[in-house]
Amino acid sequence: xxxxxxxxxxxxxxxxxxxxxxxxxxxxxxxxxxxxxxxxxxxxxxxxxxxxxxxxxxxxxxxxxxxxxxxxxxxxxxxxxxxxxxxxxxxxxxxxxxxxxxxxxxxxxxxxxxxxxxxxxxxxxxxxxxxxxxxxxxxxxxxxxxxxxxxxxxxxxxxxxxxxxxxxxxxxxxxxxxxxxxxxxxxxxxxxxxxxxxxxxxxxxxxxxxxxxxxxxxxxxx
Ligand code: ADP
Numbered sequence: 001x002x003x004x005x006x007x008x009x010x011x012x013x014x015x016x017x018x019x020x021x022x023x024x025x026x027x028x029x030x031x032x033x034x035x036x037x038x039x040x041x042x043x044x045x046x047x048x049x050x051x052x053x054x055x056x057x058x059x060x061x062x063x064x065x066x067x068x069x070x071x072x073x074x075x076x077x078x079x080x081x082x083x084x085x086x087x088x089x090x091x092x093x094x095x096x097x098x099x100x101x102x103x104x105x106x107x108x109x110x111x112x113x114x115x116x117x118x119x120x121x122x123x124x125x126x127x128x129x130x131x132x133x134x135x136x137x138x139x140x141x142x143x144x145x146x147x148x149x150x151x152x153x154x155x156x157x158x159x160x161x162x163x164x165x166x167x168x169x170x171x172x173x174x175x176x177x178x179x180x181x182x183x184x185x186x187x188x189x190x191x192x193x194x195x196x197x198x199x200x201x202x203x204x205x206x207x208x209x210x211x212x213x214x215x216x217x218x219x220x221x222x
Contacts, residue, residue, distance in 0.1 A: 004030050004084030011118030012179045014125030015201040019141045021089035023209050031080050034089040035068055037139045060171030069100040093183045114219045115190040120201040129172050135159045
C-alpha cells in the first residue's frame with residue numbers, strides 16, 4: 001500500500017493546482033480537499049450556505065476566513081483524512097487561514113509533510129484561465145487545448161463540461177490581485193519553517209506530476 005501524505009499546494013489561479021491535486025490524491029490515496037470545489041458543490045445543491053458563498057465567488061472575492069476555516073476543519077476531522085492524510089487545494093489563502101490550519105493540525109498531531117508552491121507567471125496564468133473548462137458534476141478540469149474525447153462531455157463521469165461562472169475577466173483579475181497580496185506572503189512563511197518546495201508549473205500535466213511526486217517522496221524520506 002502506498003503511504004499517505006499531508007500536503008498543501010499553493011500557486012496562483014491557473015497554475016494547475018486542481019489538475020495536479022486530483023492526480024496527487026489518486027497517487028497517495030488521500031482525499032483531495034478543494035475549498036473551491038466544496039463551495040461549488042454547495043452552490044449547486046442550492047443550500048443556504050451555498051447561496052452565501054456564491055455571492056463572494058461570482059465577484060471573485062474570498063469567502064470570509066471563519067467560514068472557510070470551519071469547512072476545512074470539518075473535512076480534515078473525517079476518518080479518511082485522519083487515517084491517510086489529504087491534499088489541500090486552495091487553502092490556506094490568507095495568514096489567518098494558515099495560522100488556523102497550523103493550530104488544527106497541531107491539535108490533531110498531524111504535521112504537514114510538505115507545502116508546494118506551483119509556480120507560474122501572471123501572463124501564462126491568464127492564458128490558461130481563459131482556456132479552462134471544468135466538469136459541472138465531478139470538477140475534472142479540461143482546457144480548450146485538452147478537451148474531453150466527446151463533445152464537452154466529461155470523460156470521467158459523463159457530466160457537462162463548461163466554463164466556470166467566475167472565470168470572467170473581472171473576477172479573474174480580482175482573484176489574481178488577492179493572490180499576490182494575501183497568499184504570496186504564505187510562501188515565505190512556509191519557507192522560513194523549512195516546509196516549502198517550489199515546482200515549475202510549466203509543462204505537460206504528466207511532467208508536472210512527476211516533478212511533484214519526486215519532491216514529495218524525497219521529502220518524506222528525509
Ligand atoms: P481559483 O483558484 O481559480 O480562485 P477556486 O476553485 O480555488 O478557484 O476558488 C473559487 C472561489 O471559492 C474563490 O474565488 C473564493 O471565492 C472561494 N474560495 C476558495 N477557497 C477559498 C479560501 N481558502 N478562502 C476564501 N475563499 C475561498
